[in-house]
Amino acid sequence: MKLNKIHHVAVICSDFEVSKDFYVRILGLSPVNEVYREERDSYKLDLEVNGQYQIELFSFPAPPVRPSYPEAAGLRHLAFEVDDIEEAVHYLKTHQVKVEDIRVDPLTNKKFTFFTDPDGLPIELYAS
Structure with missing residues (x-):
């Protein structure tokens, strides 16, 4: 397969x-x-x-509530690649979306951050 x-x-x-x-x-x-x-x-x-x-x-x-954040068994999070993570974070904040501080992935040296959808599903933004 x-x-x-x-x-x-x-x-x-x-x-x-x-x-x-x-x-x-x-x-x-x-x-x-x-x-x-x-x-x-x-x-x-x-x-x-x-x-x-x-x-x-x-x-x-x-629907049942998600059991824990984010380490429940199953799908952990969705991740979207963005060109400009700072601009994306600013955009989300102007729409009253709470966004975590931007961090740097120690393996790739790429910037990333998390926020949640209306039901608390973790969503990651990852710099291209």
Whole structure:
């Protein structure tokens, strides 16, 4: 078996409209397709990241809360590469997103930082 690339990442949110606003308006991801699945009382929004990768944003009634931050078993965080991390942090802060201090990865000497989505999912910005 040969894996070619990551096809998509699925994120479950507790408030679809709040998370949709965050991922589309604040993070600037492009909606590709949105559907409501009545039988599951669930929305699914497909989002493009720079025209390449896809994030599936799901809503479900009363999803369980994430057990811990960030060391729960399973997906630890999403990471996005940015050209200018200082500009990205400034942009997020102007949208009232709390962002950790910028740090330097001791292995790559690249700058990175973390913030969370509306449900507390850790998101990393990593300098290119």
